[in-house]
Amino acid sequence: MRTKEDFLKSISDGRKVYYRGRIIDNIALHPTLKIAAMHAAKLYEYSNRTYEDPQFRKISRFFKIPVSPQDLLERYKLIYDLTMYCNGIFNISQAVGSDALFALLITTKTVDKKFGTNYYERTKKYFEKIVKEDLTIALAQTDVKGDRSKRPFEQVDPDMYLRVVATKSDGIIVRGAKAHTTQSAVSDEIIVIPTRTMKDNDRDYAISFALPVNTSGLKLYIRPIDEVEGNTSAVISKKDYEFETLTIFEDVFVPWDRVFLFKEYEYAGFLANLFATYHRFTALSYRSAMMNLIIGSSILVARSNGIENEKHVRDNIIDMITYKEILRSCAIAAAINPIYIEGLAIPNPIIVNVGKLFANMNFHNMIKI
């Protein structure tokens, strides 16, 4: 299997990463950014990360295609446990990518049936490459959007959503930007999917594809990590952390075998939602683990102030435990009651969305506490 060292070596590959106005040569050596690199690399240290797959032999458990409640329960557990291994901070390295790949396997098969295309074969081959090489993958979904009351094709600036600008015999040229791409600067690959439902006029925006992060024309701008570089105590962990980029596609070429959706606008929303369902399940799994960090920190702060047994402090701790256990319960219940499309088990969409809604509506209250 790939090692931590293999991984760290491979991300120094000429990729264009910018931070605070400068280009970064080797991210694993930068005093702040190396936190994200080392954190990503922890995936490869985690002892319980592989299993024997009948098709592939020994592979990362993240790439086990879920076909049963049991598979989804194990995936929840894997994400929860790896988050605990990373001191309560989510390790996205193969999580978000596998979420996207499962959604793509389903979507491409569905699109192929409808339109007679051959996206599924491409996706399957790409998936096999990822699995065999044990790669990490970032996921770029959220466009910068511009005026949200307008659809992609209605925007004054046509590049508010990522789009195809040219079609060639060997591939396509894409242009645009994606916001908040977590850990892209320390991933091997980047998968792009649409961010919303699209209609006829939006067809140039209805695309999905994958690229190595060092592809020519791809530029990654990491947001300023003030909370780590400043002297404040505002950051909950300096050991483990993940950084987002503004990811810019400056007329980037994508070969056909890495294109998974191409103007089939009818399935843009289908793919976006399907990925979201898998990824919200992932979010419920890691956030319930992350709550242990927050609960533990809170108890430590209370103890060091001599107030851990005060009634209002105990009530607050109970509120945090309630929040955590509800997230965890939703993950488990979603795993136990999957729906199935094209043979893949998908975490129950109603429960996943209810859990994520609850998580987001109440997160600020957790921070207040």
Place this chain on the structure above:
Amino acid sequence: MRTKEDFLKSISDGRKVYYRGRIIDNIALHPTLKIAAMHAAKLYEYSNRTYEDPQFRKISRFFKIPVSPQDLLERYKLIYDLTMYCNGIFNISQAVGSDALFALLITTKTVDKKFGTNYYERTKKYFEKIVKEDLTIALAQTDVKGDRSKRPFEQVDPDMYLRVVATKSDGIIVRGAKAHTTQSAVSDEIIVIPTRTMKDNDRDYAISFALPVNTSGLKLYIRPIDEVEGNTSAVISKKDYEFETLTIFEDVFVPWDRVFLFKEYEYAGFLANLFATYHRFTALSYRSAMMNLIIGSSILVARSNGIENEKHVRDNIIDMITYKEILRSCAIAAAINPIYIEGLAIPNPIIVNVGKLFANMNFHNMIKI
């Protein structure tokens, strides 16, 4: 198996039931109270209510002793489905009794090990009788309590908690009252357990036993059911309903073979909590089903006022669905992660309590909506 008719006949057995100041001869004929009798009887109509047990042959699924996550999942499903069969109203007839019996099977075995008593054998025999005769059981736990800042033995009036007042060769005499005993007037049996943790001085209050509802000295006062008898629209269902009694024990004799705890104060809290854990799991199961009645009613009201598609109404419906699915998820997750004592599977206590806390804290908001 016992039929609806068997059941209805058997509850006209000389039991002392009072309503609005009068004694009620046949509850199944009273214009208001028959609602509760007919609702209870629905248990016996429900088609999917039995299974083939290796020990007992065909028995009620409520009495299947849970020994695995799967058993608990099926119990959740049974309670959910029977509630739906009863138009969204919980059918407590064998649910609360089996919750109590599971808790008693565990507690008595534990007490016997500690004190060399033989409560477990008595409990097991009583359990077998219930199962074979397919009886319904009410559960009396909540004492009237008096001054809540004082323990049972400290109360000015010694009868604020139910207690042993005399011990005889063939049994014991108990005195006191239990509040809010659901459906006792239409049950075959009544099981009594302590309501709280107790200490040395409280030993006379540390008792558990069972009685047929028509036992001499037992008096049941049904609360006024104004919400059904008035003309208001305040009641959510007039088809299905359950009524509580103030249950008075006027120096009632209990034979030894129906006594399951006798002054072992160390286990009063253990039994009370264990029952609560099973019963809160039951509550999560039926309340999530009951929410369908409330959600459906809300949608009907909105539709008849022409506002079903208004944003704020849809937001309210989403809030209700969120509430329901969180309850359901907690039930499922508690089933999937049981703890085990004496071989019985107990729904995960943390998840069960988190779910119940969430349910109670947010119930008023559901009603506001």
Place this chain on the structure above:
Amino acid sequence: MRTKEDFLKSISDGRKVYYRGRIIDNIALHPTLKIAAMHAAKLYEYSNRTYEDPQFRKISRFFKIPVSPQDLLERYKLIYDLTMYCNGIFNISQAVGSDALFALLITTKTVDKKFGTNYYERTKKYFEKIVKEDLTIALAQTDVKGDRSKRPFEQVDPDMYLRVVATKSDGIIVRGAKAHTTQSAVSDEIIVIPTRTMKDNDRDYAISFALPVNTSGLKLYIRPIDEVEGNTSAVISKKDYEFETLTIFEDVFVPWDRVFLFKEYEYAGFLANLFATYHRFTALSYRSAMMNLIIGSSILVARSNGIENEKHVRDNIIDMITYKEILRSCAIAAAINPIYIEGLAIPNPIIVNVGKLFANMNFHNMIKI
């Protein structure tokens, strides 16, 4: 000044009041309904209820036309204090009527300026009659509405909103029903105003007028008061209480001098909102007083259970005090920052609406507590 006895005698005047299917001859003698009559009559017992008016001599303080912050502050205090005199229950007898009369004085002057009508003179004369005879007034605003997604003229049944059905030389004929008319059965007069903004096609619904409660064709159906007549403890007061009616106008004749708005649909919303502004100010005033009843009851319940000093109980009491004082603060701040139309001081609309929104959004939480 009018006395309690004068008032009680005068409401036995042939008015058509129905309760639980029967016509009620003398409401002051009915075992349940007399609670509302005696409560209304308390207005006339309250010692601090009059002042010397330069125009009218000694009159009820409710009819002092507000022209300054000080007048509004005194009105807030009057409503608060009278509510306390009535054991925490609002006394609407002259409160809602004066709210409506202030709104009508402003609206009619505004309409007259626009259309050259003479509604203001009529309103003024009616106001003087009310003041001199020291009458009580109910206010009928809320139509039964039907399909709320449709405007009044669009309803399948044209009587879903109250409307003019005929115009005669000496007056108009009106038909329809108003819901939730508080204390109409024990008032001398009833004032009718529109419930919403209206447009051109709704002009037949854009009407305002006043009638003695015993007018021919007017029928009052009191809702079932189950919470008092039952044996439950669900009602917070049996000493003081106010009852609502469904108020039916069966082709009722209204003479012109009692018509205050007639098809000027442009001002239906203006009048409705202006009344609401005055009445929400009234609501903030009496509800903050009513909270004393709820807070006091809660403390008594806590004390009798021996838990008044428990931390969570104290937190709950603090939450109730916070709620009460915010309502009171909004009433005071609205009085201090009035707006003025036609010389009358109107409680600050933003603050009044913020206060009422807060009051309604949090009321269920107060009840939960």
Place this chain on the structure above:
Amino acid sequence: MRTKEDFLKSISDGRKVYYRGRIIDNIALHPTLKIAAMHAAKLYEYSNRTYEDPQFRKISRFFKIPVSPQDLLERYKLIYDLTMYCNGIFNISQAVGSDALFALLITTKTVDKKFGTNYYERTKKYFEKIVKEDLTIALAQTDVKGDRSKRPFEQVDPDMYLRVVATKSDGIIVRGAKAHTTQSAVSDEIIVIPTRTMKDNDRDYAISFALPVNTSGLKLYIRPIDEVEGNTSAVISKKDYEFETLTIFEDVFVPWDRVFLFKEYEYAGFLANLFATYHRFTALSYRSAMMNLIIGSSILVARSNGIENEKHVRDNIIDMITYKEILRSCAIAAAINPIYIEGLAIPNPIIVNVGKLFANMNFHNMIKI
């Protein structure tokens, strides 16, 4: 009157200010810290800041001693308006100091009556100096506290609360540290008061006094202002801002005429609470003004995303307006219903505390929105 230039010149007076490990010579020239200096100086630019006082002639309106509801209403308005002048950011320069001085005038008179001391004369003289020289004042109250379950004298480290370490003929020596002292680095004076109720054994900690900020032994450590110096958009204003210090008293000498409380532990809580009452009133006043900045920013963000008319966005704006107007209403109602001690009007303590509690409990929700 003192000018902005006078003020800026005067704060370059040898005071010991540290920032990110370095001593700062002239705070008004430091790229980050000058924001706080320029913000403080705005007080002297504000056109409506003075009035004609019968005793002092033309003075800052902050120093008008409140003796009536009208005085408190004007003080609320002054703080609200100056906050608006400073782009929604509170200007504490003379606000917190006058809050403390009013509390000291009352407390010292009360203590003198009890103990025959002469603190009131000292306080009055100090107050007159401040008024005549038109100075700015910081307020140091919050001790670092250590173990909060222990009283000051019980702490393992005796310097967890600021205390007297020596008494001399001409004054006292104090030692300790105060946390979160807003704008101390750009104030002329600093007033110290106790942070809590104290008992007999705590008497060395029951002290109050004032010092020029450049007093020998006084050291001010400004917290890292990451949110301004970083590149994030996390800070709501870079034009106006106030910075806090950890304020260290390293055996500082205080002459007797600047000592206002000296071991009269019985009044430590009285002074702390009285200051808090005045200052919470100040907080309600400026925070309601600050909400305009947050509401305005939110609307701008919504507009630039094209979602300003979406129902959920409008609901959020309404929630923010509700929050703001409740704060404002509490300030107004507290002003209208003062209590009086020693002739000074004090904002109503119940309303002030209710308002502050509401403000703090709901602030995180405002930020979530």
